[in-house]
Amino acid sequence: MTESSEHHYTDHVQDHLKQVESLLAKHALVEEVARKEALPREDRHALIDKLVHKQHLTMLRSKLDDMHAADIAYILEALPIEQRLQVWDLVKSERDGEILIEVSDSVRESLIATMNREELSAAAGQLDADEIADLAPDLPQSVMRDVFKSLSIEERERLRSAMSYSDDSVGALMDFNMIHIREDVTLEVVSRYLRRFDELPDHTDQIFVVDRDDKLKGVLPLNRIVVNEPEAIVGTLMLTDIIQLHPDDKAETAATAFERYDLVSAPVVDEDGKLYGRVTVNVVLDYIRDESETDLLNQAGLLEEEDIFASVWKSAKNRWVWLALNLCTAFFASRVIGNFEGTIEKFVALATLMPIVAGIAGNSANQTTTIIIRSMALGQLTQTNASRLLFKEMAISGLNGLVWGGVAGLFAYYLYHNVTLGLVMMSAMLLNLMVGALVGLMIPMIMHKFGRDPAIGSSVLLTAITDSGGFFIFLGLATIFLVH
């Protein structure tokens, strides 16, 4: 947690981006001029050195020195790859570590790819154990060995344990920057102890009170230190009814606790109740933002966030699983239609109407699934109320079937002046909407039962069923009632 209080915060990072872009453009222009003038190689270099390195790049470098690591990360993410690497070269190497932590996974990859073993080891060496653990998946083995060697025994132990927890566990969110005290001392003693620090770790809103065996007894908010008299004893002021997280808990548990109880930091204890680490709100905030982005990306069938300047090839691969899956379900739906070619030949209007039946049920089922996934995420779905919800969703889709199925039936009648066709249309809509509600409810619940994340893949399955089901119901009814 290297806090960079010497770097300026900014309200207008977009303006910085524009300035960086314009300085890079000027730099590119001068290079271009030098090239056009067809100067001999050395002269050209000399010219560039003189004109550029002395001017635009110097300005850029000093601008970057002033900026907060998170702002530099933002600018790196918004720049195309060659300009990104130009800027990355200008960043002071002692800030490499904190910036690598801030950038998104895909952009981090592109930066790490340009660094050699020494640079990477040095960058990782600037970080705390929990931060190194975050970088670890992107670092070559050799670099990790260097880093390990350079750490103290305690730090090694921390790094090893931080790396042992899965990405979505509390262990992955945890850091080790906690201050602990004993319960039998006075605030006076605590204050003297705290004054030995130059600075407290970020997000120290409370100090952890432990016993001789490091077992967590309570927490003492800084708040209470400043409003109480120095003679007060820690044990009488500390809070004992506190949230305790465990490193194996799901990260979502921590997020819910922080949201619900408005926490700034929370202690993490091991199975014996010993203080082990802490989670802070800034990490939780990043986790929540990441999760919600992942949800949105997954819903659109993207495997992971994309560096917008990644190669066409890399981006395409990120999107292919989804497209391939959808193509398979589309092929299947197409074969369902294929079985009714005879019916369509006799009554071609069916071909024009069938996408309506499939599409609307897909939309409606998707609404049901979204509601159910949300209720499951909030833990509101219990066995007591599941059947009630099923009933409700079926009722809604029944209502929708009558209303929108009715509208679609009238549409069909109006176009083809065939009452039976209108009724077939309406019945098919009604039935397919109810099928949609049923599977829209069951798919996420079954996935949840088997421990899968229902947000991933639900929608492909849903579409497959409402499409193929819609074609089958509509064309099947038409075969029975319309074609003799």
Next chain:
Amino acid sequence: MTESSEHHYTDHVQDHLKQVESLLAKHALVEEVARKEALPREDRHALIDKLVHKQHLTMLRSKLDDMHAADIAYILEALPIEQRLQVWDLVKSERDGEILIEVSDSVRESLIATMNREELSAAAGQLDADEIADLAPDLPQSVMRDVFKSLSIEERERLRSAMSYSDDSVGALMDFNMIHIREDVTLEVVSRYLRRFDELPDHTDQIFVVDRDDKLKGVLPLNRIVVNEPEAIVGTLMLTDIIQLHPDDKAETAATAFERYDLVSAPVVDEDGKLYGRVTVNVVLDYIRDESETDLLNQAGLLEEEDIFASVWKSAKNRWVWLALNLCTAFFASRVIGNFEGTIEKFVALATLMPIVAGIAGNSANQTTTIIIRSMALGQLTQTNASRLLFKEMAISGLNGLVWGGVAGLFAYYLYHNVTLGLVMMSAMLLNLMVGALVGLMIPMIMHKFGRDPAIGSSVLLTAITDSGGFFIFLGLATIFLVH
């Protein structure tokens, strides 16, 4: 900010929900027994009083008294309406205010509907001005008049200003619980001043330093108070390079600043630089969670979050706009197909294949839009790189068109042994994927240009274009090359 430190935090709120449900079930059972025994009305009441109110409800009430307001809110949200209101009746009335703040909008409505003017005025009276402003849209005018009368002049002014900001502005996130000091005093003096408080406002990680005219000069983190000697002067310790928010800023600006700079609180100043309020991280966390949920709901075409136990009618209305819009675009697509009925009659295989062309382009365009909306939200999309992105997305969809269009073309050839059909299929896929990429990029950019939220409505438009466009391209090509 009525912090309820006397109420227990819990790691297992789901267990509480189960216990509440079981107590309610027991209560219902006893009532049922009493009814079945067909006792005279008075005796029955006496029996229920004795058996139930003395037992289960008392247990329930004491359980609720122990619980954190946020946990009660969670339980209220997870209970069907009649049981929810039973629990709501048991909650101590002096906690009504804090709980109303915690529950979701739709559940809040259902609770407020059961309260009379006096109860509502009392509940609102327990809250701070910024919290009352959050409730205001759901309260009847008469209650708001009562509340206004009961406030001090300063509080009235705050309430009025808090209510004047739009939902997505910093003003709506702001509270007024800040502590301010002058820069020429020593930490000793600050400490003495702070000890006059029983408790500091929640999330006080820093104290604001203002001059005689209330202009913000800097901030003094509590951290610095505890690590420095009492003789130190505030002016020499305070941070002056700080984030300052303005009440008219977009809430998203505040969220980005909190995320990027890991803030716990930030000052809000007016146009003259006077300290006006503050924003705290817990409010930002809630805002981010709400926003991400709204994004997910909107993507599925739900107007707002649904109380899962709302009436069928209410839920249906929440979903209708979307279904109606999609029905319109489906009708339009259906008419596009209708124009090619002659072609389909001659070549019925087209009817089985056309949904593939429309569907895959829709999926691919949706991926493009998601990437673009995310880049715009992060402010990464600049004029410099927009054309680069367009080129890239077109290249990806060209690649996808060749690969997946090729697969689909082979599929068509394999089924119908017609080379021309296979080529028409492949060309149509390629063209429609490129149309999808183009509109998938342009729709959010145009919406953004006109100040609309691109996350809302983009997908209906997209589907309309890729569906109708797909049918038109595929059937059009088929008419030209297959049917003579």
